[in-house]
Amino acid sequence: MFKNIATLLRLFQIARVFARHDALAVLEERRLVPGKLAAVAVWIARKASKKNTELRPGQKLAAALTELGPSHIKLGQFLSTRADILGEQFTEDLAHLQDQLPAFDGKRAVAIIEKELQGKIDDFFLSFNETPVSAASIAQVHFAETLDGTPVAVKVLRPGVEEDFKKDLSLFYSLAGLLEKARPSLKRFKITEVVETFHETVRLEMDLRMEAAAACELSDNFTGDYTYDTPEVDWDRTARRVLTMSRIEGIPLDDRQALLDAGHDLEEVLTTAAAIFFNQVFRDGFFHGDQHPGNMFVGDDGRIVAVDFGIMGRIDKSTRHFLADMLIALLKQDYLALAKAHVAAGMIPPDQKIETFAQALRSVCQPIMGKDLSDFSFAKLLGQMLHLAESFDMTIQPHLLLLQKNMVMAEGVSRGLEENLNLWAISQPLVEEWIIENRGPEAIIKDGVTNLSDSLKALPKLIHNLEAASDAFSQQGLRLHNKTIQDFHNESSGTAKWAFIIAIASFTFSIGFAVNFIFFNS
Known part of the structure; x- marks a missing residue:
């Protein structure tokens, strides 16, 4: 399992750093230390640990990862998207890891x-x-x-x-x-x-x-x-x-006093930021994956300027539609539809009881129903819904986890700038407009027309293939491979033979019907 002595020595070094920061608690709590290694970890902890009761386990873990250097800092930032593995409090603490x-x-x-x-x-x-x-x-x-x-x-x-x-x-x-x-x-x-x-x-x-x-x-x-x-x-x-x-030049997005001193309207800044975030995710399906305040600035003219594009997220159209369907079902408080949206998106195995999953979703969503958007955290809600993976074998898609992480960051910035303003309350009109345009009746008709158009584009090739097949059939008859004929005769089941005959007849009828349809409608 471990390829060489150098790897084992590195592992021991990591264990000592974890122990020194009393960060082995996270391994015990999440049962991530197997068998005999658990006893070794406990022994190391007793020898090297500096107990710090003032810090939460996630903060201790963040401190240990920082000491271990670049790859571990990056790993910690990456794990800050995995509430399904570490839990919400751990991931929230890891999200504050300073990449410095x-x-x-x-x-x-x-x-x-x-x-x-x-x-x-x-x-x-x-x-x-x-x-x-x-x-x-x-x-x-x-x-x-x-x-x-x-x-x-x-x-x-x-x-x-x-x-x-x-x-x-x-x-x-x-x-x-x-x-x-x-x-x-x-x-x-x-x-x-x-x-x-x-x-x-x-x-x-x-x-x-x-x-x-x-x-x-x-x-x-x-x-x-x-x-x-x-x-x-x-x-x-x-x-x-x-x-x-x-x-580029600008004021860090979270520097409230500097923004006020420069004459910026905080609500306007947040409205602009909300629209940008929404357009990246829903309109383009391509979003900045590390939108912490250190990467976001406000220019003199009020525009938002971003830097550091090493981590980017992509959300395909089907996933954006899933998010829209999820929002529609959530607003209607239709938890069965919400559960079905998860199944349709491939996030829940079809063998799971959908009614039970709908009940679990209700337990998470019902407490916030009827509340104003400014009174709850949509990012936290999405995190809780994704966290249901633990009970229902949910497949967590990495881009959704990255999106949820960025939503947490965005909410934190918005509440830090103006406590009474909420990013999602500001975004609500954009969300509603996008849902109508992309999941409303007109959008369904438009998608149907697009699919029909695609089919019509393929029609000339289909006609050519059918004509070729028809010519070959009329001149040479329907030829079967010798092995197919032999297998047919050797098949003892009468039912199988009749199924085979019906299949051949259906194929022949389909060719004739298609050719006639094309001829009489051309």
């Missing part, structure tokens, strides 16, 4: 840039500040000016970060396999798949060209919409380990 680390030497950043761009730093920049303005687990950012004096921000991957992540990912895979083997009850959480999803997320984050492409796509989606802006990518100064973008 000491900066690496600016001269090393210059060396990386020169290697990636294949030239001297002076060939690309008029000036380059070797002191970074921010440093995170995967990369750090420097300010610079291009040769024509344009101010830019240059993001550079940490030296050796890929190799560090590769080593820890190997350990994560080993632990996932061990947990699923030792605790069969954990298999429904698909822990190995969780690690695979995390692996894919990190892999994309460590290719800064992917981040550049995401920024461009997001910008294209808001062409002509001057409420939202993203930095412009400088592709001539961008490579796998270097990303250069135009420099």
Whole structure:
């Protein structure tokens, strides 16, 4: 299971850090330490633990992950979307993990840039500040000016970060396999798949060209919409380990006093932010996956400006329709329809009792019915609904978990800016309009027309195939493969023979009917 001694030593080091922060409580509480390892963990905890009764278990876990470095910080942030595994309080605490680390030497950043761009730093920049303005687990950012004096921000991957992540990912895979083997009850959480999803997320984050492409796509989606802006990518100064973008200025979205001092209307700011979030999710199906306040700013003209596009979420049209159907059923308090929407979306196995699931949904949703949107957390409600996976074998789709995480962040920012305003209360008209346009009677007719149009486009090919089949049938008869004929004669069941004859007759009739239909309607 563990490939070498180095992996075992790393595991022991991790255990000591967990114990030092008294973070092994989370492993005990969630029964994530199997068999003899539990006894070892308890022994380590007694030797190294620094009990801190003032912190919650999730906060202790966050502190331990921070000490362990980049890959563990990223893992903690990723797990902050998995309330189904760790519970709501743990994930809420992990959501506050600060992705900040000491900066690496600016001269090393210059060396990386020169290697990636294949030239001297002076060939690309008029000036380059070797002191970074921010440093995170995967990369750090420097300010610079291009040769024509344009101010830019240059993001550079940490030296050796890929190799560090590769080593820890190997350990994560080993632990996932061990947990699923030792605790069969954990298999429904698909822990190995969780690690695979995390692996894919990190892999994309460590290719800064992917981040550049995401920024461009997001910008294209808001062409002509001057409420939202993203930095412009400088592709001539961008490579796998270097990303250069135009420099942006603004007030952090959660700095209430600074926004007021600058003369911004907080309700207007929140209304703009709500519309942007809604359009990303429902209109485009492509949303910024890490919308914490450090990545969101308000410009002088009131527009929202975003940075850091390493984590992006995609929601296909069918899932957006599921969310709309879910909202419609919720507003009607039709919990059976709500349960059926989950089944139709493939989130609940068809062998589950849908009436029991509807009852479970009622237990979660009924307490908030009749309340004003500003009086409850829609993000928390979605989290509770997803948490029902524990009882009903629900398949949790990663993009929905990422969406729920961002909803939690958005709610926190909105309530921090203006306690009496709620993001979803502001978004309600947008939601209602989108539902009417996409799930109302007109939308159903439109979808039907679109499907018919697609069928008509395929009709010429169908006609050609039917004509060819008809010609072949009239000239040569219906030819069967020798093996098919032999199997038919060898089949002893009279019922099977009659079924075979009926099938051939039906096929022949279908060809004739189709050809006649096309002829008389052309």
